[in-house]
Amino acid sequence: MTDICFTEDAPHILLVDDDARLAALAGRYLSENGFRVTRAASAAEARVKLRAMEFDLMVLDVMMPGESGLDLTGSLRAERAPAMPILLLTARDTPEDVLAGFEAGADDYLGKPFDPRVLVARLRAMLRRAQPPTATTGPLKLGEASFDSGRGELIGPNSRIRLTGAELALLTTLAAHPHEVFSREALAATLGLDDVNERAIDVQVTRLRRKIEPDPREPRFLQTVRGKGYVLKPGP
Template sequence: MTADQPHLLVVDDDARLRALLQRYLAEQGFRVTAAPDAGSARAALASVAFDLIVLDVMMPGESGLELTESLRRDGQDVPILMLTAAGAPDDRIAGFEHGADDYLAKPFDPRELALRIRTILRRAAPALPQSALAAPPVQLGAHWFDSERGELRNAEGSVRLTGGEAALLAALARRAGDVLSREEIAIALSMPDAGERAIDVQVTRLRRKIEPDPREPRFLQTIRHRGYVLRPGQ
């Protein structure tokens, strides 16, 4: 185990599944810390900067949804992949609404879990320095978005984005002025099975961070029956 291996926090109240995930993910080259509930997860998060959380939704006491919402409210942008036995579309939407980056229904193939973890980590990783030909930052009113770094800033400093929010804004910024369908956005986010409502939820969350009035968006606009378009401007 080396310090440059991504460090995962696996939170699940099922001791058998927790142990299986810890062993399998370690075999896949990750450092893994396991926690049986939200309280133990909070204690771990207080002392370690994890690269990603694999989080069960249905736990006794504080649920995974409640923990995710609390972490996002406190400004923690660590990527979160939710696991749950409830795989209906509404359950998936609830995960995204509470701030999850991805969602995997139980039972699942552990190979798919590892693939999704790597996809999220690639999406969240800071970009390498770019050449002088790199795309300039995009202005969104009082905000500037650097699509190469996935960083949103304003006069007060950096604005926290989840990995999903940063990937969504980067996908739109790379094609600013073009209408992207929900299907194109899902593919750009490496979430081809996310569904239209899940994309809409991610857009709603992003608007809260870039729009002066999210109910009347100036920059991230809906094009009826077609998708979304980012229109930079002052």
């Protein structure tokens, strides 16, 4: 069943988990720490909530009956839904499982069981990354696209290109220092990932290339520097 807890003027979180006890405990803790929480017990119920309300972030269990959290994440990204940050909760936290989550479009993950204080810290960090930068700079040309870091917008030849929170954080960091090589460690720190998940940076880079490169297999703008990391080279 759905349980909605309200905290005035708070970030609105959609918490999706079929474990009623865990969801109740997590929802209560989040509410006590300044979040407005709406619960859903399945991906189908989450879709209903997403159509009816606006959310700042989704916390989504991976292993659920019916449509999994991983499938729901991939579906929402494929539908070009608003790029709401998504944190996956999973008892399967091998590197392969984590990378599959990032490939589907998740912004972060947290293994079960988890410390609720860590969940709160992760959510606050994700919300900070999702906010457009306060500093305003001129748009950066990336072929037919342009990135305005001040507005946090990637504009294609015909329309705005949606970015996930993690993609926006990654592109903003690289765009702030074009032609400078960033190690995976540095980029992982920017996205709030721990050292174990530096390989997740490769997944985010691959996703970002699909949105800015004419041919992602032969990147012109977001290039790999062998043995060092990645560099953004803007241009026409």
